[in-house]
Amino acid sequence: MGNKVILTAAVTGAVHIPSMSPYLPVTPDRIIEEAVAANRAGAAVVHLHARDPKDGRPSSDTALMKYITDGVRAQCGVVVGITTGGAIGMGIQERLASVPVCRAELASCNAGSVNFCFSGIADKISQPLYDWELPFVKNTYTVPFANTFKDIEDYIRVMADHGTKPEFEVYEVGMISNIAYFMKKGLLKAPVYLQFVTGVMGGIPATVDNLLFLVNTARQVLGEGNFVWSCAAAGRNQFDIAATAIVLGGNVRVGLEDNLYISKGQLAQSNAEPVAKMARIAHELGREVATPEEARQMLGLK
Numbered sequence: 107m108g109n110k111v112i113l114t115a116a117v118t119g120a121v122h123i124p125s126m127s128p129y130l131p132v133t134p135d136r137i138i139e140e141a142v143a144a145n146r147a148g149a150a151v152v153h154l155h156a157r158d159p160k161d162g163r164p165s166s167d168t169a170l171m172k173y174i175t176d177g178v179r180a181q182c183g184v185v186v187g188i189t190t191g192g193a194i195g196m197g198i199q200e201r202l203a204s205v206p207v208c209r210a211e212l213a214s215c216n217a218g219s220v221n222f223c224f225s226g227i228a229d230k231i232s233q234p235l236y237d238w239e240l241p242f243v244k245n246t247y248t249v250p251f252a253n254t255f256k257d258i259e260d261y262i263r264v265m266a267d268h269g270t271k272p273e274f275e276v277y278e279v280g281m282i283s284n285i286a287y288f289m290k291k292g293l294l295k296a297p298v299y300l301q302f303v304t305g306v307m308g309g310i311p312a313t314v315d316n317l318l319f320l321v322n323t324a325r326q327v328l329g330e331g332n333f334v335w336s337c338a339a340a341g342r343n344q345f346d347i348a349a350t351a352i353v354l355g356g357n358v359r360v361g362l363e364d365n366l367y368i369s370k371g372q373l374a375q376s377n378a379e380p381v382a383k384m385a386r387i388a389h390e391l392g393r394e395v396a397t398p399e400e401a402r403q404m405l406g407l408k
């Protein structure tokens with residue numbers, strides 16, 4: 107298994123808005139289709155958010171999230187991960203509510219508070235499709251993404267009670283120490299799963315040096331063998347940083363949550379496209395993609 111790479115498809119997220127791409131999946135059925143197709147293209151894991159089918163706004167509706175996770179599981183064996191980050195502006199309990207309902211194998215667990223700003227999108231959209239879009243993105247200039255120690259502890263406990271493993275979203279290097287704190291407290295079993303989310307405005311920039319810094323810090327703070335890591339890069343550095351992660355022996359997340367483009371100026375027409383591109387790059391670099399079953403073993407899922 108040592109050589110296998112887990113590809114995660116982050117299918118829709120809660121950053122990009124429908125006006126940015128006609129290919130961003132919004133309805134539950136489209137999200138399901140995209141997740142299943144991403145699995146066929148090589149994704150062992152999918153990371154799922156829900157959106158309101160009427161207008162594509164990020165949604166915390168647990169019935170929607172359950173419909174999506176059940177739909178994906180009915181059609182393929184991919185490892186299903188759900189968001190607990192939700193969208194900027196959602197409440198802490200609101201973001202957590204799908205964990206007991208969906209009982210997914212993985213759920214994101216945001217490892218600290220950070221500014222998470224994408225208000226600049228508003229400058230690029232002159233004719234938004236929906237009224238909610240520009241106020242939503244502009245709001246991220248003033249509202250932080252709060253994840254206190256108490257919040258993180260509550261999330262870890264609720265996930266443990268429902269058979270869900272936390273995927274720690276790490277936006278800044280100091281957040282690795284937050285995870286170490288919960289390991290020392292006995293709330294987490296090794297290996298913990300880290301997703302380095304680079305390139306968010308407010309978090310660590312997506313550079314090769316920073317990725318090395320994150321990986322080396324995790325080795326020092328958590329101890330080699332106590333963690334599995336993956337890397338996502340928001341925006342145009344997605345593929346460069348993902349290729350670097352593959353060379354460094356890590357795992358990779360791509361998908362329309364993080365980047366709407368497949369290459370400079372060219373929109374990706376599906377999540378399967380960036381997944382297939384990463385699978386090709388991994389193959390060329392001598393690493394094959396993990397199956398969902400192999401990913402389960404590597405992540406210590408039951």
Ligand code: KMH
Pocket residue numbers: 119120121188189190191192193194214215216222251275
């Ligand atoms: N939408 C972002 C605020 C997660 O899924 O946990 C956070 C996010 C991370 O997407």
Ligand code: ZN
Pocket residue numbers: 116119120153155189191214363
């Ligand atoms: Zn997400």
